[in-house]
Structure formats: C-alpha cells, structure tokens
Amino acid sequence: MSGGGGKSEDVTVGFRYYMGLHMAVCHGPVDEVSALIVGDRLAWSGSVTANATISVNAPNLFGGEEKEGGIQGSLDVAMGGPAQVVNSYLQARIGGVVPAFRGVLALIYRGGLVACNNPYIKKWAVKVKRITQGWGPDGVWYSAKAEVPSVGMNPAHIIYQCLTNKSWGMGYPTSIIDSASFTTAADALYAEGFGLNLLWNQQARIEDFVLDVASHINATVYVRPDTGQFALKLIRDDYVPGSLPALSPI
DSSP states (O other): OEEOOTTSOOEEOOOEEEEEEEEEEEESOOSEEEEEEETTEEEEEEEEOSSEEEEEEETTTTSBTTTTBOEEEEEEEEOOOTTOOOOHHHHHHHOSSOOOOTTEEEEEEEEEEEEESOOSOOOEEEEEEOSSSSOOTTOOTTGGGSEETTTEEOHHHHHHHHHHOSSSSOOOOGGGBOHHHHHHHHHHHHHHTOOBOOOOOTTSOHHHHHHHHHHHTTEEEEEOTTTOOEEEEEOOSOSOGGGSOOOOOO
C-alpha cells in the first residue's frame, strides 16, 4: 500500500502479507467442515462434505487495510479419503514427489491475504464434524443412532470406535465387543438426547479419553467375566431395589 500527493514520490504507508499454507487438521475423512475461524473471528461459514475449493472473502476481518487487514483467498478442503489425489497447488509449489495426504483432513490456502501491516499470522481454527466417516472398511457401527440430532455424536459410538479403530484407537476386533450392551446404551443415550462434542489428541492416552467419556454419561466400561468382551453399562435409575440379590457373609 502507498500514498502521496503533489509532485512527491509515492510513500509506502503499509504492507499486505500473502502466504500459502498447508494445515493438517485431524484424522480424515470427516462428515463436514462448517466454519473457519482466524484470530478468534469467523472468516467463513458454510457446509463442505467432500473435497472442494472455497472462497474466503473477509478482507476486513481484522480492521481492513487501515489496521491489520483480514483473510481473502482460495482454500482447498482436502478430506483425506482413500482415493484422494495430489493437490495441484502443493504439487506446483513443492515439486517432485508429493503425497496425496490421504487419511488426514487438510486445508490448503492458495497464497491468499493473511494480514496487513502486522506480519504475525493469527491462529487458524476450523469447525469439524466427524460422526459417520473414518470408521474403516466395515463402515459406521449402528448408523441409525450414531448422531444425536442437533447435539453431537452418540457417546456409545465414541467409546465403541475408540476401542476398535485400528489407526488411532485401541484396535480391538469387533468380536471382543459386547454389541448388545453397547446397542442398549446407544438407544438409551439417543432417547435422552445425550450427544457429545469432544476433542481428543494424542497427548492424552486413549484409555483416559474413554474413561472421560464414560464419566460424562455416568457409565462404566468393563470386561464381562463370562465372555471376556468389553461391555458398556449406563448407571441409571432403571432397577427395582427389592429385586437385587442380597449378598452376605458365608
């Protein structure tokens, strides 16, 4: 940016900063990308459910050219599906052999405006929903109750996937899961309208994350002594005290 008057030469009064960015967000693919937040401000909102290029047009997000500019440019949303091809922008910029980055949700910002006057890039964040995607070749377990409408993911499904996912979870075979108990819990949580929206990163143990989810829903995850399978039991007022067995010293 420059300014001047009369016969004097133009004088630079500020700068625009442009940059290409490649940001790995999380394990992919995901169900939906619905918002881009930069510097704690909403830069874009919408609904992307497959690989797409979106236009981010928020040049005044941080006050425009008189202050710190904004965000303006093209952004590729790469879901990371198994058939994803190499991104053309990354190929052109990096050259040589470039991976397709399958299995990772990524954002590729194609050299757009990132700021004015202030050379420091603000924090970028993205709003993501992943409920039915990323379950592997067998697909989502019990898809009818996987999403609690307008709330989030069914916690029984979160625990089930943590136990069985072979990429980032514990990798147990589905045969070691007591499907009946998980189905019963999923039905109850769905009826209660009890969904969760949680972030897990690998700085915390997956076992601790499972216990955290169980704590949220007041449940216990245990191994059945008769089958050796993982079972899920919600702690609810769903029993008659007089029907409980009485245990006493021999």
